[in-house]
Amino acid sequence: MRRDIFQAIADPTRRAILVLIAVQAMTPNAIAEHFDITRQSISRHLRILSECDLLAQKQEGREIYYELKIDKMKEIDIWLDQFRKITEEGFQRLDHVLFTLKNKKK
Amino acid sequence: MRRDIFQAIADPTRRAILVLIAVQAMTPNAIAEHFDITRQSISRHLRILSECDLLAQKQEGREIYYELKIDKMKEIDIWLDQFRKITEEGFQRLDHVLFTLKNKKK
DNA sequence: TATATGCGAAACCGATCGGCTGCGCAAATT
DNA sequence: AATTTGCGCAGCCGATCGGTTTCGCATATA
Numbered sequence: 001m002r003r004d005i006f007q008a009i010a011d012p013t014r015r016a017i018l019v020l021i022a023v024q025a026m027t028p029n030a031i032a033e034h035f036d037i038t039r040q041s042i043s044r045h046l047r048i049l050s051e052c053d054l055l056a057q058k059q060e061g062r063e064i065y066y067e068l069k070i071d072k073m074k075e076i077d078i079w080l081d082q083f084r085k086i087t088e089e090g091f092q093r094l095d096h097v098l099f100t101l102k103n104k105k106k
Numbered sequence: 107m108r109r110d111i112f113q114a115i116a117d118p119t120r121r122a123i124l125v126l127i128a129v130q131a132m133t134p135n136a137i138a139e140h141f142d143i144t145r146q147s148i149s150r151h152l153r154i155l156s157e158c159d160l161l162a163q164k165q166e167g168r169e170i171y172y173e174l175k176i177d178k179m180k181e182i183d184i185w186l187d188q189f190r191k192i193t194e195e196g197f198q199r200l201d202h203v204l205f206t207l208k209n210k211k212k
Numbered sequence: 213t214a215t216a217t218g219c220g221a222a223a224c225c226g227a228t229c230g231g232c233t234g235c236g237c238a239a240a241t242t
Numbered sequence: 243a244a245t246t247t248g249c250g251c252a253g254c255c256g257a258t259c260g261g262t263t264t265c266g267c268a269t270a271t272a
Contacts, residue, residue: 010116011230015185022192029248041231043250062239062248070193076186079121080179086128087176117260135218147261149220168218168269 005075008052013037014045018054018068025058025067111181114158119143120151124160124174131164131173 009015017031028046032039046066049055054072058065115121123137134152138145152172155161160178164171 004118006112006118006121007116010113012110012112013230015112019188022189027248028250037231038233039248040233040250044230047250064249068189070189073186073189076182080183080186082125083128083174083176083179119260133218134220143261144263145218146220146263150260153220170219 003048003051005052005054005072006079008049008054009076011045014049017042017045017049021055021066021068022070025065027063027065031066109154109157111158111160111178112185114155114160115182117151120155123148123151123155127161127172127174128176131171133169133171137172 009018013035016035020026020031020034028039028043031046032042035042046055050057050066052072054069055066056069058067115124119141122141126132126137126140134145134149137152138148141148152161156163156172158178160175161172162175164173
């Protein structure tokens with residue numbers, strides 16, 4: 001089983017879950033309400049994300065709140081750093097990216 | 107066929123190819139020398155990466171040089187920016203969220 | 213011209229993915 | 243005590259993945 005962070009974010013549902021959870025910790029049922037798949041499928045996605053150390057759990061009675069371990073996302077950023085370094089000019093940080101994107105908007 | 111950039115970088119071989127090519131454009135045969143898989147498999151990876159608009163081709167005689175389209179990598183950075191924003195301006199709001207959640211619990 | 217080389221497309225195959233249903237368990241509610 | 247609710251696990255299944263081999267084509271080279 002591979003289970004690294006890049007494989008974790010390859011699935012669009014998992015990416016959406018990450019964004020959802022980033023705002024506030026949620027239970028599997030609450031998350032499932034945002035998608036058209038079963039709670040069990042959500043549960044499996046949560047397990048995969050947890051195995052990648054992307055999530056933390058907080059038990060409250062019989063409810064489990066999943067929250068994003070934001071630090072783990074930095075690993076992606078670190079990988080991207082390779083390309084920033086290689087192309088000293090071409091690849092700059094997000095603030096510049098967003099700036100140019102906004103300006104492009106006719 | 108899904109074929110988005112996140113699925114493209116999910117495979118470790120493809121990530122390695124991207125790093126390799128980032129330094130300098132290379133032909134499929136030259137790339138294949140760095141791996142333990144056949145040139146045809148490399149060729150397929152190159153096709154997938156190309157379909158995601160991550161690569162550009164430059165024909166030279168019967169050789170094809172593949173080079174990285176570095177701009178495309180920014181898409182990952184833009185996605186990551188969601189989380190940077192949430193954690194920047196979101197922390198003070200997080201207290202409020204948890205507060206309302208607890209009150210709802212009735 | 214005949215042969216070697218660089219390349220991509222297609223067919224095949226085992227492994228994995230991502231849904232699903234059907235459990236069982238523990239906590240909460242009645 | 244009985245039922246409902248929240249959850250994870252296991253098994254099933256069609257689709258996709260990522261490797262392979264085989265092949266055909268175009269471009270060099272003998």
